[in-house]
Amino acid sequence: MENILNEPIKNYLTEKSKSFGGNELAAKFRKDFPSEIEKIIVDKNRFKVVGSPGKGNWTECPWIAILDVLITDSPQKGYYPVLIYKSDMSGIYLSLNQGVTDVIENYKKEAISVLKLRAEDFRAKIDFDSKNYLIDIDLNSTTRNAKHYQAGNIIAKYYPKENLPNSIQLRNDLTEILEFYENLTYSDNSFSDDLSTIGFERKQVRLHRRIERNTSLSKKVKKLKGYRCEVCEIKFTEIYGDIGKDFIEAHHLNPISELGIGSFKVDLKNDFAVLCSNCHSMIHKLDDPSDLIKLKQIIKNT
Template sequence: MENILNEPIESYLNEKSKNFGGNELAGKFRNDFPSEIDTLLIDKTRYKTIGSPGKGNWTDCPWIAILDTLITETPQKGYYPVFLFKSDMTGVYLSLNQGVTDVIENYKRNAKEVLKLRAEDFRAKINYKSSEFLTKIKLESNTKNAKHYEAGNIIAKYYPSDNLPSSFELKSDIIKFLDLYESLAYSDNSFSDHTEKNHFETKQIRLHWRIERNTSLGNKVKKLKGYTCEACDMTFKEKYGVLGEKFIEAHHLKPISELGIGKFKVDLENDFAVLCSNCHSMIHKLEDPSDLNKLRNIIKTVHNKELR
């Protein structure tokens, strides 16, 4: 396992002087090293590990990132744990960091400041011992991406080249960062309603909200199920015209108690409902937010009373 750190540190600078195309070490960054990390992941359908030595040419600071697809499916945006190698190969960071490409495209010259502000905000949302982690990293490179990764660091652990961790230590650190990654993914205020839940139930609640908030899944659900509220039958287009066209919200129906922490599999047809904003808010007020029929019956009862 520690080979994913040892080999790049020992060989990268030498290999960097050679042709990029077809290079064996470059291939290991794309395939072998991510596969080694994958062996640690309980749910390989939810997480995606990606490594890069560069695109077309060698990068100063190669990296290997672990993406939770409920948060982001690309290292260009979102946030995720990532191994970032210093350009001089004197060490490597395991960093909870941010995708920089999307921020650079949107904020141009202010991108670094935006990344720093976001990093401060993220740090405020997780519980960590400041003595165990770094809030600043230095990659020894003047490239744009390296400077932005430095700005985007949330927390990190540093491994100097002369004191690399054992396989056991490395596995332990990866698991610790994944746990922090998960805790960061959930920051909704409504979570305060569940503060008395046990650890397993807490993880289930977090997973539920992450599934429901996943934009990619939501768009697939809407495309599949349409834009008519499945509780009250209203459409935003009927009420707001063109402004409301193709607008609806996706609600994750699967009961939280049935969510397994180690497995992630979504049935778009049966695990979701499309709801208007009001019905979406109301179903979350039910004791069982998966009970769509109960919400329908409440609406029907109130409607019948109004007709009398």
């Protein structure tokens, strides 16, 4: 684990003066370093680790990010923990940060302001010790991405090159920031629900809803299962014409009580149903939101 920090600090600036293509250190950022971090992650189905020394050319601030695929499968969007190296290799930040590319594309000149506001909102949702975490980071770079990563920082720890953590400390710090990441995931109000649940059960409900609203998963489910509601059998194009094309919602069938916090496995064919908006809302009011037969009976008897 220590090598993830030590080797780039010692060699990155030297390697950066060499050809990018086929470079051994660049290859380690893409494969070896992420693989090392993956070893401490229990749920490899839910998280993926990606690293980058740049695309086509060296970046000033290389990074290694841990992505919760229920939030984002791309470092260009969402939020995630990331090890990001200062441009002069004088130190490294372990930062809970935000994907900047998507924000830059959507907000243009206002992107930095948006990232700062979002960072403040995220910080308000987690209980962290301000003595142990930094609010501001300085990547010692004038590049656009570096400026935006600085603005997007939620909380961070800093490791100067003179005092890099050992493997045990780095593992502990990564585990702690992953806990903040998970807490932030479940405190996201955009995935609120009207169920009177608390504690562990509330986290299960939010995990259930987040699985359903994961864009990548839902697209795959719809492509596999089609666009006819599996309960009331409505197909939106038959009623609304072209504006109803490809409109349906994906519903995760696994009972909430069986969802483990921080882990999930999905079978696109058997773990999901495609439902119209009404049936999707109503099935969540059942004691067992996986019971398609009961919902069909309710419709039949009304």
